[in-house]
Amino acid sequence: MTQARVRLADREGFLAWIFLTPTVVYVVALVAIPFGLAIAFAFSDVTAGDPSYDWVGLRNFERVFDDPVFWRSLWNTLIFTGISMFFIVVFGKVLANILVADFRGKWVVRFLVLLSWTTPVALSSVSWLWLLHSIYSPVDWVFRELGFIETNTYWLGRPNLAMASVIAVHVWRLVPLAAVIMMVGLLSIPTDLNEAAKIDGAGYWRRMFEITIPLTFPLIAVSALFGAIFTFTDMAVVYILTRGGPTNSTQVLASWSFLRGIGGGDIGQGAVIALFLFPLLLAAAVLILRAVRRVETI
């Protein structure tokens, strides 16, 4: 008989450490340390030209708060996030219902829909930059040919249209993600329940609002929060489309922090602005974890 031996692979406590280590290293290096640095820089006079650390107390905060562009950015961030989240959930829900339905060529549609999510945000933003170009915009061309407009629209050149454009691009790129999350929710509802509701006399809308939506609510919440987080923290769409313009009318915290801290070299102020992203992200994380717990208890 061969000697029975405990192998390394049998020691679960040891394995747990091995498997967890990469994640821990990753999170510490790319989340915890930068976060700590941001807090440290926020109270310093570090600039791109003079990286020596000197404590300056709340001076950076005072300067940032005195700047109306900061308040405009904060406001824009909240507006963009709120409106995008609303449309992401509504369109995502509609799309999810379409994706679970049975029809010919379903996989093609699923594939096409997911493309906008899988395309890197910088690339898709560049395409949008062209689509919304002040002179060569194909969108304008189509509208002109159809007779809706006479002259170019200047999508990114007028404050309100520029804001709408930024929101539209966010919605366009995040709806597929929301749809896939909600689709998982729809697929997890036992078919029995819908059939029972049909026999119980419920029509489409009653089934939607009394059965489907309550049962998938946790996942709807998760997709809403994902939409919010991705819009809230994103700077690529704004940076590529408008650089925050015209006259800071589309400036958001992420882009303003980047322009101030990296573009302008004032690391301290950039860090202060970026720190304002933290409270909402924390709240979103708490809400997501709660929603997930609700999924587990149903």
Place this chain on the structure above:
Amino acid sequence: MPVAVELRNLRKRYDGGHVDAVDGVDLATEEGEYLVLLGPSGCGKTTLLRTVAGLEHPTAGEVVIDGAVVNGLPPRVRKVAMVFQSYALYPHKSVLANIVFPLKAEKLDRAEREKKARWAADLLGIEELLDRKPRQLSGGERQRVALARAMVRDPQVFLLDEPLSNLDAKLRAIARDELKRFQERVGTTTIYVTHDQAEAMGLGDRIAVMDRGQVRQLGPPVDVYDDPADTFVARFIGSPPMNLVKRGGTLVGFRPEHLMPAEHVQGEKVPLQFEVDRVEYLSGDRHVYGTVTGLGEDTRVIARLPSMMVGEVTEGSHEFAVSADRVRFFDEDSGLRTDPVRLGATGG
């Protein structure tokens, strides 16, 4: 009064399917009866029930409910109520909200809804559970909630799809008894689908035995058991099933409990030699395995002897017999019942 449900030459083939799941079924319920659809899995019984409910659309034929053809009509206008195998209670709603749901869909006003729900809850003895959520209920309680939800609609017919199969064996007997008493009280025509012959025999006023999409036999439990229409029914019903012995072009059938030591068989009897090779002692019964000779081809059969009546049976050859009026005959090719054949019976 029109019959609650009538099926006329009903056929159902699923998209992409190669055979008819339901293959030309004619069936009509009698007023207030308990009709059981019994068959092995895949025989089409659940498809048939779902077609009546309107969850499936027939490929051909007609579904008639309360005198009107309802083909193509959605489930909600059919006045049917269904209890699913899983009970399909809405997990996020309280018991009361579950029961009220069909009434809300009917747009009954709030007071009326509440009254009716409480009446149903009272009838099924679940008043105390009204505020609970389905996950806080036992299997038997869930069944009662599902029944309450079904009955508040005053349906023309109850459709029950294997409602007992999720319960453990002990609870199943109690729940079966409850189902039967419930139906007797409300008197609504019920179609009940099961693959369990004990449920079918115990609950059904009539049993429709189904196989491969067709109804093989329709009749009261006694008829289906004592006078099976073909070898499928003979083999499917009864535990252990009917013994079939080949004799020429005929199959000679007799139930295990009718194969007894010759001295215990009264009246005209068919004698045969029984070569016993194994005996199983079950509670109250003895299952005796062996080979019969002298009737037709040598065939392995089972005899079921009540241990009270018959003494010890040992391995070896024994004189056994079957009462002549208990023997059934089937055509070997078609499997259908045929006229009796002389077997050289002897008087008792």
